[in-house]
Amino acid sequence: MIREQREILRTELVGSPLSDPEIPAIAGAGMxxxxxxxxxxxxxTPCLVIDLDIVRARYETLRAHFPKAEIFYAVKANPAQEVIATLAELGASFDVASEGERxxxxxxxxxxKRLSFGNTVKRENEIAQAYAEGVALFAFDSPGELEKLARSAPGASVYCRILAEGKGAEWPLSRKFGCTPDLAVDLLQKARTLGLRPAGVSFHVGSQQTExxxxxxxxxxxxxxxxxxxxxGLPLERLNVGGGxxxxYRLPIPPLADYATAIDDxxxxxxxxxxxxxIVEPGRYLVGDAGMLRSTVLLISRKSHHAHRRWIYLDAGLYNGLPETWGKRIHYRIRTPHQGGTSESVILAGPTCDSMxxxxxxxxxxxxxxxxxxxRLDFLSAGAYTASCAAVEFNGFPPIQTYCI
Ligand SMILES: Cc1ncc(COP(=O)(O)O)c(C=O)c1O
Incomplete structure (x- = not known):
């Protein structure tokens, strides 16, 4: 315990262009x-620890900046029961992607009544079950999905997702979801003729949207x-401006007020x-900064006598907690127990036998x-899309454990 506490005092944040005084302000008391x-x-290890006080604070800040919006938490970002329960207590609604999340x-x-089935690609039996149990709001972006909804959730409120550019986002959602505005108009009218209630439009400008x-x-x-x-003759009511x-992470981001102002303008x-x-539908914003992923160094090696970069192998990797590092997308701030001394460029890798x-x-x-x-190596602001994306048993490694405090 004493060694551990000493480690905490001597921790160092690495790989961060943020200056030291900024870091405590960002990480806050939750750390x-x-x-x-x-x-x-x-x-x-590896494990993920979530500070629910930070989740609460994030929700309150969001509510203050979007006083008139309904907040639907995108459960996929972190589906820990304690996270969902905390947000439910605060009055949030929920965007669910599947029967499992529902x-x-x-x-x-x-x-x-507080759920929106926001995935545009749903199993028809899951639509029917959700509707039978009271879910009233569903997303779609295609005629095929609309027909499923009309058959299995007759009379439900539906909204059409339109395509949005992912530029400026560190995790763009590309062109997989949404349709063009002119197709959306036709589909919303078709929804009415099929006996559904066209509620409005949604989009997602890409996750970790920095602009x-x-x-x-x-x-x-x-x-x-x-x-x-x-x-x-089809008045729509609701606009869902998505997550994003x-x-x-490593680079500075604009304050929430800038997003609220841009959207309001x-x-x-x-x-x-x-x-x-x-409707705002945040995932990452509410839980990202509330979590820290702790890993352990399993091996340090160089590939030749003269190689200048060390390989650092951890017990966490792409398959058990860090999938969003793939393709150089999300750059976590990393903390080690060492301070001062020389630092050198490294390659960080996970523990499985997969070269990916x-x-x-x-x-x-x-x-x-x-x-x-x-x-120990700590990945900061790792509360979103880490534990929820971990493989179940790839290479025999168990899924990463989440602890909520
Ligand atoms: C439909 C939908 N809404 C909201 C979100 C949450 O996005 P973010 O975590 O960027 O806030 C996602 C993420 O993929 C999504 O698919």
Missing amino acids: ERIDRFLAERRPP LRCRDLRISE PLRWRPAIENAAKVFQACAQA LPAQ ALRECFGSSRPRL DVIYQKAEYTLPLDLAIGD
Whole structure:
């Protein structure tokens, strides 16, 4: 325990262009609570620790910046029961992607009325079951999905997802979801003729969206759909501006106020006085900074006598907690127990026998030369899309454990 506490005092954040005084402000008191938990409980690694106080604080900040919006938490970002229950207590609604997520909410006695089935690719029997149990809001982006909804959730409220550019996002959702605005207009009208209730439009400008102005063109497109539908005698009510709000990784991000202002300005300019009811659907923003992923160094090696970069192999990798490092996308801030001394460029890799399981190779990370086998390596702001994306048993490694404090 004493060694562990000393380690905490001597920790160093590496690979961060943020200056030291900024780091405590970003990490906040939650880091201390997480550190205390880890020092006292010493759970096996790799593990993810979530500070629910930070989740609460994030929700309150979001509510303050979007006072009129309904907040639907995207459960996929972190489906830990405690996270869902905490947000439910605060009044959040929930975006669920599957029956599994819906049942998690139901097990916590969250009313189905507070759920939106937001995946545009659903199993028809899951639609039917969700509707029978009270879910009233469903997403679609294609005629095929609309027909499933009409058959299995007759009379349900439905919203159409339109395509949005992923530029500016560190994890773009590309062109997999959504349809063009003109197709959305036709589909929303078709929804009405099929006996469904067309509620509105949604989009997602890409996850970890670092440029607040990227909401603007998407809102413009949504407004065109609203206008065309109104002209066809089909008034729409709700606009879902998706997720995309960022967590604090290695690079500085704009403050939440900039996102709220950009979205508000675009709504005013595109909708004037006939603003729709607003839905925000954050995942990463609410839980990202609330989590720390602790790993252990399993091996340090060089590939030749003269190789200048060390390979650092950890017990966490692409398959058990760090999938978003793939393709140099998400750059976590990393903390080691060593401070001062020389640091050198490293390649970080996970523990499986798969050559894809390399965490950072092209991204430039330097770690202290003092780093040794058995040392802890902490990934900060790792509360989103880590444990929830871990493989179940790849190479025999168990899924990463989450502890909520
Ligand atoms: C439909 C939908 N809504 C919301 C989100 C949450 O996005 P983020 O975590 O970027 O806030 C996602 C993420 O993939 C999504 O698919």
